[in-house]
Amino acid sequence: MRDPAAHRDTHAQDTGQASLPSTSEFRKLMGQFATGVCVVAVETESGGVAAMTINSLVSVSLEPMLLCWSLHNSSSQFDLFAKAERFTISILSEDQAEVALRYAARGDSRLVADDFATSSTGLPSIIGSVGHFECRQYSSHTAGDHTMLLGEVTAMSPLPATEGEEEAGVSPLGFFKGRFFSIGNE
Numbered sequence: 001m002r003d004p005a006a007h008r009d010t011h012a013q014d015t016g017q018a019s020l021p022s023t024s025e026f027r028k029l030m031g032q033f034a035t036g037v038c039v040v041a042v043e044t045e046s047g048g049v050a051a052m053t054i055n056s057l058v059s060v061s062l063e064p065m066l067l068c069w070s071l072h073n074s075s076s077q078f079d080l081f082a083k084a085e086r087f088t089i090s091i092l093s094e095d096q097a098e099v100a101l102r103y104a105a106r107g108d109s110r111l112v113a114d115d116f117a118t119s120s121t122g123l124p125s126i127i128g129s130v131g132h133f134e135c136r137q138y139s140s141h142t143a144g145d146h147t148m149l150l151g152e153v154t155a156m157s158p159l160p161a162t163e164g165e166e167e168a169g170v171s172p173l174g175f176f177k178g179r180f181f182s183i184g185n186e
């Protein structure tokens with residue numbers, strides 16, 4: 001059988017136009033880009049917690065220290081995250097795939113209060129994670145069907161070990177081709 005991708009390439013040459021890849025092709029190639037897994041958490045107006053599993057975290061700037069993550073515009077919790085002035089991003093550890101699945105569920109019905117610790121500034125973060133950043137919202141930008149939320153880092157935990165000190169050694173959870181995996185602690 002003829003390879004459909006080869007057909008598209010020939011078509012592009014004939015017409016002088018590049019045909020766009022499909023969204024499923026885009027997802028498939030992006031799935032080959034291994035990432036870590038995080039949980040974004042905010043305090044709600046009623047003093048509760050809203051949390052969502054994400055893998056769209058990127059480091060944007062050092063001065064100031066900026067992070068960015070992308071929130072789906074159709075999220076049932078969109079307003080909670082998009083309007084939050086402050087949020088945390090916890091980097092999940094390799095034994096937290098269950099936590100990742102819990103906060104990938106739609107809405108907040110599966111929230112477990114014991115998953116969270118509260119920082120001195122009142123922000124919730126995931127207990128047992130590799131570490132977390134506390135952020136103040138810096139800006140937000142609609143980008144297609146997502147909104148990019150930039151956060152300025154105001155605190156983080158744990159602070160990296162100083163020279164000569166042993167690193168804490170918790171390994172992060174990875175995500176690759178739609179599955180969780182252990183990165184190991186090399």
Ligand SMILES: Cc1cc2nc3c(=O)[nH]c(=O)nc-3n(C[C@H](O)[C@H](O)[C@H](O)COP(=O)(O)O)c2cc1C
Nearest residue numbers: 053054055056070071072075076077104105106107
């Ligand atoms: C590994 C993984 C990474 C995800 N990354 C994102 C992300 O970066 N942004 C996002 O909006 N949703 C992401 N999701 C989906 C959300 O966790 C959640 O399932 C989705 O928002 C549906 O729930 P909601 O409608 O209550 O938001 C991810 C899910 C998984 C399992």
